Amino acid sequence: xxxWFGKVxxxxxxxxxxxxxHLKDGHLKGSRCRKCGYTTFPPRADCPxxxxxxxxxxEFSGRGKLHTYTRIAAAPSGFEDEVPYTIGVVDLEEAxxxxxxxxxxxxxxxxxxxMDLQVVPRIFEESERIKVYYTLDKPGTTWGKx
Amino acid sequence: MxxxxxxxxxxxxxxxxxxATVQELAFEAFRDALQDxxxxxxxxxxxxxxxxxxxxxxxxxxxxxxxxxxxxPIPTWLTEVACASGSAAVRTAWMGIKSGLHDVVAVIGCxxxxxxxxxxxxxLMGRVGEVQWxxxxxxxxxxxxxxxxxxxxxxFGTTRQQLAxxxxxxxxxxARNPNALFQKEITVEKALxxxxxxxxxxxYDCCANADGAACVILASEKRAxxxxxxxxxxxxxxxxxxxxxxxxxxRPNLHSLPSASDAAQQAYRMAEVAPxxxxxxxxxxxxSIAEIMAYEDLGFCEKGQGGRYIEDRKSWIGGGGVPVxxxxxxxxxxxxxxxxxxxMACEIVKQLRGDSGARQVPNARVGLTHNVGGIxxxxxxxxxxRD
Numbered sequence: 001x002x003x004w005f006g007k008v009x010x011x012x013x014x015x016x017x018x019x020x021x022h023l024k025d026g027h028l029k030g031s032r033c034r035k036c037g038y039t040t041f042p043p044r045a046d047c048p049x050x051x052x053x054x055x056x057x058x059e060f061s062g063r064g065k066l067h068t069y070t071r072i073a074a075a076p077s078g079f080e081d082e083v084p085y086t087i088g089v090v091d092l093e094e095a096x097x098x099x100x101x102x103x104x105x106x107x108x109x110x111x112x113x114x115m116d117l118q119v120v121p122r123i124f125e126e127s128e129r130i131k132v133y134y135t136l137d138k139p140g141t142t143w144g145k146x
Numbered sequence: 147m148x149x150x151x152x153x154x155x156x157x158x159x160x161x162x163x164x165x166a167t168v169q170e171l172a173f174e175a176f177r178d179a180l181q182d183x184x185x186x187x188x189x190x191x192x193x194x195x196x197x198x199x200x201x202x203x204x205x206x207x208x209x210x211x212x213x214x215x216x217x218x219p220i221p222t223w224l225t226e227v228a229c230a231s232g233s234a235a236v237r238t239a240w241m242g243i244k245s246g247l248h249d250v251v252a253v254i255g256c257x258x259x260x261x262x263x264x265x266x267x268x269x270l271m272g273r274v275g276e277v278q279w280x281x282x283x284x285x286x287x288x289x290x291x292x293x294x295x296x297x298x299x300x301x302f303g304t305t306r307q308q309l310a311x312x313x314x315x316x317x318x319x320x321a322r323n324p325n326a327l328f329q330k331e332i333t334v335e336k337a338l339x340x341x342x343x344x345x346x347x348x349x350y351d352c353c354a355n356a357d358g359a360a361c362v363i364l365a366s367e368k369r370a371x372x373x374x375x376x377x378x379x380x381x382x383x384x385x386x387x388x389x390x391x392x393x394x395x396x397r398p399n400l401h402s403l404p405s406a407s408d409a410a411q412q413a414y415r416m417a418e419v420a421p422x423x424x425x426x427x428x429x430x431x432x433x434s435i436a437e438i439m440a441y442e443d444l445g446f447c448e449k450g451q452g453g454r455y456i457e458d459r460k461s462w463i464g465g466g467g468v469p470v471x472x473x474x475x476x477x478x479x480x481x482x483x484x485x486x487x488x489x490m491a492c493e494i495v496k497q498l499r500g501d502s503g504a505r506q507v508p509n510a511r512v513g514l515t516h517n518v519g520g521i522x523x524x525x526x527x528x529x530x531x532r533d
Contacts, residue, residue, distance in 0.1 A: 006282025014278065042279040042395065068300070068400050070292035071345040072284060076269035079284030087283055089293060089394060097395035099280050113300040133282070 004130045008078040015045030022057060023121045023132045026143060029057040030094060041096030062119035063139065064090035067097065069111055088136045090117050103135030150240050151370035152380045152530070153250070153363045154183025155492040160358035160480040161327040168202055168258040169214035171359040175485075176215055176254055179361035184375055190363075191248035192221040196235030196255040197484030198228060200270055201262060211254060228274050229432060230519030231255065232360070232487025233526035237385050239364045249369045255488030256359035267355055274520040276393035288352050288433060290394060290521045292344035295435035297400040299346065304453035306346055309434040310337035311456045313350045316431060316471050320478020322504040327356050327480030351434040356480025360488040362495065380495045384417025384529030386410060390522050403522030406443035410516070410527045414445075417512075417529035421445035424529075425510040426497045427468050428490035430518035431475040437461075440516050441470070444527070463507055472497070472505045487517040487526065498532040 003012035005020040022029045031043030035052035041060060046053050069088040072079075079085070086102045088111070102111065103120055117136045120143050124131040156178030158171055166174075172195075180187065193215070195208040204210050212222040225234035232255030239251035259267065271287035298304045314334055320326040337350035370379055388408030391397055398404060414420060421444060429444070431437035438452035446468045447455045460467025473479060473493040476486060494513035496502045515528045 007284070008282060010273070010277040010281055042393075068293045068297040070289050070296060070347075071342070072286060072289050072292075073342040073344065074268060074286065074288065075265070075284055076272045076286050077263075077265040078269065080265065082284060085284060087285060087289060087293070089400070099283060099285070099395060101283055113296065 001130070004132050006133055007124065007131060016043045018057065019043055020132055023134065024123065024130065026121050028060045028062045028119055028121060028134065030060045030092070030096060031055045032058040039095045041092050041094070041098055058094070060092060060094050063093040064098065064117055064119065066111070066113055066115045066117055066136070067091050068113060071108070086111065088117070090119065090136060098134070100134050100136050103137035103141070105138040105141050106136065148367045149381045149383060150243050151365050151367065152382060152491070152495050153365045153370060153373060153375070154179040154181070154185065155495050156180070156182060156361040157325050157489060157492045158359045159325050160356045160482060160485070162260045163258070163357035164260070166357070168204070168207065168256050169211045171258065171357060172211045172254050172256040173214055175256070175359040175361040176252060179252065179363050182377070183363045184373065185250065185363065187217060190217065190220060190250050190252050192242060193217060193252045193254060194235040194239045195222060195224045196232035196253065196488060197224060197257055198226055198231055199224070201257060201259050211256065227524040228519035229430070229481070229483045230487055230517045230524045230526050231484045232489070233515065233517035233528065234487070236362065236364070236382070236487060236491055236528065237387060237526060240382055240385055243364055243366050250363065250365045252361060252363045253488055254359065254361045255485035257482035257484040258357045259355040259482060260357050274523070276395070279395065280393065286344060288347055289344040291433040291435055292347045293394060294400050294439065295346050295433070298435060298439065301401050302450035302453065304438060306338060307334060308438065308453035308457050309346065309351055310334045312431060312434040312437045313337045313477055315456065315462055316475040316477035319472045319505050320474025323473045323479065326474040326478045327354055328474070328478045347433055347435070353432050353476035353481040356482045358480065358482035358485045358489070360485045360492050362488055362491045377499050379533050380498045381531050381533070382528060383531050384413035384415070384419070386412030386416070386527040387525070388412070389524050392523050394521065402439055402449065403443055403518060403525060405522050405525040406440065406516060406518060406527070409525040410444050413514070413527040413529045417531065419512055419529055423512050424468050424514045425512050426472065426494065426507040427470045427514045427516065428473070428493050429470050429475070429516040431471055431477050432481060432518070436518065437470065437475065444514070444516060463505070469507045472502070472507060487515065490515040490517055491528065494530050498530055
């Protein structure tokens with residue numbers, strides 16, 4: 001159910017919909033092309049290299065380094081109640097990049113480009129419907145089954 | 147190879163235009179351009195409209211503009227590539243004439259933005275990032291450029307002061323442009339003290355949403371040379387266009403726009419010029435960092451030296467470099483997204499004609515526009531020359 005992914009979801013139907021089920025179970029998955037092995041995050045069903053449509057989900061460690069970040073003070077509609085929030089882009093250890101909010105283990109003043117981070121699967125506790133996402137936290141941060 | 151000329155330009159007032167519909171704005175710019183070209187409506191073969199449809203309640207905008215200008219039944223169509231829609235319209239008109247299909251084409255960039263609330267615009271604009279994996283975290287348009295700014299500062303030591311100096315320059319020139327939204331000079335201190343939007347960008351690092359329209363009329367070489375005219379001819383000799391990934395997660399780096407350097411190379415090659423030949427430039431300063439990256443991507447300075455370029459006042463008139471955005475840029479003029487690319491073309495033609503008054507670059511004969519769509523997903527670079 002990809003509709004579970006994100007506070008506001010804009011694209012509930014996708015060939016990689018199972019990503020959200022895995023995230024709900026506490027796993028971060030990228031994609032791996034069955035034909036040429038191209039591995040990436042965010043996952044994609046159709047290989048940009050060899051054009052094969054055969055893919056599999058590949059478990060990612062969630063370890064990465066901060067590439068860049070920003071603290072958003074002026075929010076778009078749907079996010080007004082979260083303001084201010086800090087978004088980071090991380091280069092993932094396996095492949096690709098990920099964009100997310102910082103989690104509670106990282107103080108705003110400690111954020112530095114190049115720092116090591118851990119992507120942590122999360123669930124919106126305050127939401128009645130299932131909503132999953134992930135945050136950028138200190139290396140070694142553990143999480144239960146979300 | 148035959149050339150394409152700009153016969154006429156028209157530019158309306160940018161700002162909160164609660165007095166007009168989008169087609170009424172288009173009319174003002176179109177009427178001025180027609181008059182400037184010394185043409186009548188019957189001389190036109192087609193129009194191309196540059197605009198971003200999501201901002202208007204009217205569906206299929208080209209139709210209502212064409213009707214209001216009383217141009218039926220000649221052809222029209224819309225071009226959309228986010229904030230570069232206006233330059234896409236210029237390129238499309240250029241292609242239409244070059245193909246031999248048309249001789250004279252009016253390009254109209256127009257946009258009405260201020261009928262939407264700011265949070266709605268932030269949400270809409272933020273969705274020029276990738277919606278499946280990014281927008282779900284509340285990304286915004288300034289937020290994306292802030293990611294670039296932070297990366298640029300980290301990689302090259304660019305400072306907040308240097309970012310602010312871009313805004314100071316563009317406000318200085320905006321104060322000399324009667325069509326600009328903001329016609330008021332500011333100081334570095336004022337820019338640095340303004341409200342935060344997305345760190346490290348404050349309000350004065352960001353251009354303002356606006357309403358407005360601009361028009362240029364392009365013609366084939368044959369048609370241009372036979373037309374009676376009062377103004378010197380300006381030629382669109384180089385057109386470049388390139389793309390880069392929609393998602394910032396798929397870019398090679400986050401401190402430059404590869405589409406801009408690719409488009410620039412194409413335009414320079416076609417126009418047979420080098421960056422050092424450019425005497426005046428209009429670049430896409432939707433955010434202060436975007437102008438600094440533009441200096442680098444266009445080859446006005448070395449990669450990483452963009453901050454230094456503005457600090458040393460190279461991009462001011464008489465600063466020893468390429469004067470940039472001497473009409474105020476998006477920053478001071480306002481950014482009616484579909485109109486912006488056409489507005490840039492108007493200013494360069496004005497400069498090359500020597501008609502820019504208090505903000506004239508002396509003896510400018512070669513000029514450039516650099517119009518970026520989204521966060522560099524699309525860039526159009528056009529090189530203009532005066533006879």
